[in-house]
Amino acid sequence: MLPVVGITMGDAAGVGPEIIVKALGDPQLHETCRPLVIGDAKMLERAKAQLGSDLHIAAISEAEEARYEPNTINCLDLDLLPADLPLGQISPAAGDAAFRYIKKAVELAEQGLIQAICTAPLNKEALQKGGHKYPGHTEILADLTNSADVFMMLTAPGLRVIHVTTHVGLIDAVRKITPDRVYKVIRAAYDTLRRAGISAPKIAVCGINPHAGENGLFGNGEEEEKIVPAVGKARAEGIDAVGPLPADTLFFRARRGDFDIVVAMYHDQGHGPIKVLGLEAGVNISIGLPIIRTSVDHGTAFDIAGKGIADELSLKEAVRQAVELAPRN
Template identity: 70%
Template sequence: MSIAKPIIAITMGDGAGVGPEIIIKALQDQEMYEISAPFVIGDAKRLEQANQIVNGNMKVRVIESVEEACFEYGTVDCMDLNLLPADLPFGQVSAEAGNAAFRYLERAIQLANDGKIDAICTAPLNKEALHKAGHIFPGHTEILAKLTNTEDFSMMLSAPKLKVIHVTTHIGIIDAVKQINPKRVYTVIKLAHDTLKKAGYQNPRIAVCGINPHAGENGLFGYGEEEEKVVPAVEQAQKEGIHAVGPLPADTLFFRTTRGDFDIVVAMYHDQGHGPVKVLGLEAGVNITVGLPIIRTSVDHGTAFDIAGKGIADELSLKEALRQAAELAPNRVQ
């Protein structure tokens, strides 16, 4: 099989949630097949149910291997793990669905390790269901890190005109400032550089935020955090030929990046990076885990049990996640 487009495995996530529906809806858009070669790792029966629920016109085709996939618009190739009971109710936490979501991701990692796929795009899972099945992880990111033996990784948010990678994420602001250090800042700068290089950027332009207002303004704000925690990391990256600049004031940096001055922003803490991306629209933001051996993108929402099985879930975030996976996946030469 010779495929020029990136091969993307879409994991179905929790089958009791909206994952199956948004997958069918997203793949009804022909653009997804024009930019990538997508297939689903999940349960074929559930996808067929979802196809009926959304009044779709897609044919679900069971495959045993990536080589069997046809990647043709109108057909959803499904690597069927057949783990869900036929009568699994929508909108309810179940150990069966939690275990299945884990196994879909596990299979995707196996395929990645074998060089069969170029990126993974994940539909949402449910933490309670995951834990009920005995898989004690906070979410997708930690599972992926564990299964790939990855220690240095980071969350990247991507919207059409803005990419942001984070030094810290889900911790309080006081703890975040304590955890920021030159080693971690350098690691994230390097992750940003390597990720964009693999995606085809010749010399990624990386802008690094300050911690304090106006990036400290030469010690006027804060207690010298920029000089202590950020400057050494930027200087180390520059010595290695990485096009990194900073620390720069965050209040103007995101505007400059959307204008085209930079390719990616290194944010110091959660809200510094998340706020600007979400202003651009919740449906436009995509969660990306970088530092893994493979690109992983995800929808920026949960399983939405309250509307699962009703056919009304919005597929726009999944479509954007597929676009970003296709953009960031290493170039595949035919």
């Protein structure tokens, strides 16, 4: 039986409802999974009208009520938002709703009613104004599932990146990089790629400073202190990890095929190369959760919300990867 993928609507004041309607209008997507939207049906109805779609929005109150029929979007309707929610604006109500969609999805996954979660984008400012003090999806999911070590992996055509630190300032990021954390990320990358069918993953580890410190010429010995011991421990366990390597050439080498994944030290070091390759194909995957979670690798795009021009390809790719990783009954 095809896996059920729970698609959370994200911040409904952004492009989430629009890209969901567009993506679920593709019959090929329904051939790979049973998509269940978790959000507000009225937001999908509005997006449907804006797009001129003829899809049927089936509002349901329990996941078990879903009937996966042609030309139908099943929406587990939490009914949290007003029909006239302003588009393209920060809304505490929309931020709170985005959190509640995720919370419901986690509950469904823990009950075995969905096999994976795919998230549309939320807005961090709206989330916090809605009363939820999290930097983003990854931290919410880690908290809701009591997961201590959760890592962000991004993928784009020809490149995979996993992060040691993410949503913290650069000075704080350097402080948070420790040999134990770097080792755990290398290990998580190795285990994830092995499960994905890569028998002997080649893992490249970025440096922190320009030219990976160039033997102490740049920085204050961060590479020797924080990264070298982690790489040594991984290699002692038979993991093909190399580094620290200069980030300015490493991503080119990885995309050329020299490595299967890059371990980035901080947010922009890893996000920049992925997004240069194209937001429309980027996917965010949470590693270390007890449930499968993938996401689009773009934001709420308030500037184009409601205009019918948002690109749904990242969402479709995120669903595809969720299906690949989802457990089979």
